[in-house]
Amino acid sequence: xxxxxxxxxxxxxxxxxxxxxxxxxxxxxxxxxxxxxxxxxxxxxxxxxxxxxxxxxxxxxxxxxxxxxxxxxxxxxxxxxxxxxxxxxxxxxxxxxxxxxxxxxxxxxxxxxxxxxxxxxxxxxxxxxxxxxxxxxxxxxxxxxxxxxxxxxxx
Amino acid sequence: xxxxxxxxxxxxxxxxxxxxxxxxxxxxxxxxxxxxxxxxxxxxxxxxxxxxxxxxxxxxxxxxxxxxxxxxxxxxxxxxxxxxxxxxxxxxxxxxxxxxxxxxxxxxxxxxxxxxxxxxxxxxxxxxxxxxxxxxxxxxxxxxxxxxxxxxxxx
DNA sequence: TAGCGATTGGGCAAATTGTCCACCAATACA
DNA sequence: TGTATTGGTGGACAATTTGCCCAATCGCTA
Numbered sequence: 001x002x003x004x005x006x007x008x009x010x011x012x013x014x015x016x017x018x019x020x021x022x023x024x025x026x027x028x029x030x031x032x033x034x035x036x037x038x039x040x041x042x043x044x045x046x047x048x049x050x051x052x053x054x055x056x057x058x059x060x061x062x063x064x065x066x067x068x069x070x071x072x073x074x075x076x077x078x079x080x081x082x083x084x085x086x087x088x089x090x091x092x093x094x095x096x097x098x099x100x101x102x103x104x105x106x107x108x109x110x111x112x113x114x115x116x117x118x119x120x121x122x123x124x125x126x127x128x129x130x131x132x133x134x135x136x137x138x139x140x141x142x143x144x145x146x147x148x149x150x151x152x153x154x155x
Numbered sequence: 156x157x158x159x160x161x162x163x164x165x166x167x168x169x170x171x172x173x174x175x176x177x178x179x180x181x182x183x184x185x186x187x188x189x190x191x192x193x194x195x196x197x198x199x200x201x202x203x204x205x206x207x208x209x210x211x212x213x214x215x216x217x218x219x220x221x222x223x224x225x226x227x228x229x230x231x232x233x234x235x236x237x238x239x240x241x242x243x244x245x246x247x248x249x250x251x252x253x254x255x256x257x258x259x260x261x262x263x264x265x266x267x268x269x270x271x272x273x274x275x276x277x278x279x280x281x282x283x284x285x286x287x288x289x290x291x292x293x294x295x296x297x298x299x300x301x302x303x304x305x306x307x308x309x310x
Numbered sequence: 311t312a313g314c315g316a317t318t319g320g321g322c323a324a325a326t327t328g329t330c331c332a333c334c335a336a337t338a339c340a
Numbered sequence: 341t342g343t344a345t346t347g348g349t350g351g352a353c354a355a356t357t358t359g360c361c362c363a364a365t366c367g368c369t370a
Contacts, residue, residue, distance in 0.1 A: 054206070149245045
């Protein structure tokens with residue numbers, strides 16, 4: 001939870017140029033290689049870095065349409081079975097339970113607006129879903145990022 | 156845009172075990188090393204894989220609260236200047252322009268509910284923002300993922 | 311049938327990794 | 341005050357991996 005300047009620089013460096021290895025990092029940051037390795041191990045152990053996997057762009061796969069779908073669910077059986085079934089839909093990228101008028105919020109993608117209808121129909125058909133309300137993301141002026149947050153979190 | 160079985164297996168493998176290199180991938184998938192390299196280059200060139208950077212968990216940095224904030228903005232000057240100023244707030248992780256009653260949707264994080272108020276105040280203070288409406292994410296039964304989508308997109 | 315893109319299997323030098331070690335400085339603690 | 345503990349440094353080593361080259365083969369299509 002405590003992040004210092006070196007951690008921030010390390011994360012920033014790896015975010016901007018993921019291909020460079022530990023050795024190159026240590027050269028760029030003017031520290032010993034062992035230090036970089038230790039820092040990365042520590043960040044991973046603390047759960048700050050949860051993975052290094054490839055980041056996929058759905059639009060490049062033809063899924064140009066992103067939408068946020070708010071669900072109202074039948075409260076009786078709880079939200080877990082609903083979430084489990086939503087997870088079976090590939091186009092559902094994430095699901096949250098939320099406060100406010102709705103019960104759940106899903107991010108979904110689709111190949112087109114017509115295809116979005118199909119995806120929404122899949123969601124509506126999920127047992128326990130009473131009603132849905134969708135908004136389409138027209139543009140994404142700020143794509144998902146965490147670097148500014150990391151910088152702000154430094155001690 | 157055309158993804159085949161091998162691409163899917165490669166992305167899956169790298170997502171699950173990002174540390175393994177190209178050579179190890181080729182061994183696991185029973186293909187030549189050059190093939191794996193060529194596939195990765197192609198996926199990157201096509202924009203399917205947009206990065207390999209470390210994935211950061213905001214909660215591990217103390218940002219336990221996630222919220223979605225819908226904004227109504229003064230339409231006159233457009234949304235670009237608003238988005239630019241929102242981008243200056245580290246706790247704003249992403250911004251979309253949307254259809255429906257609201258004009259923009261932001262994902263924000265904060266250290267606590269009280270801290271969320273501070274972040275929302277920062278957003279309200281942005282020039283052009285007329286009104287905000289927030290929902291807090293209580294739980295995330297399906298965290299962000301793209302693997303099922305990748306599998307579904309295969310030819 | 312000829313051409314073309316993709317894949318294969320191999321080879322090579324250079325770079326990187328994983329894993330040790332001893333040593334030093336700062337800090338916390340009894 | 342003396343003593344662990346922690347984090348960093350700099351170096352060493354073998355083993356592995358990378359980047360880059362090549363010629364041959366395969367499947368498909370014009």
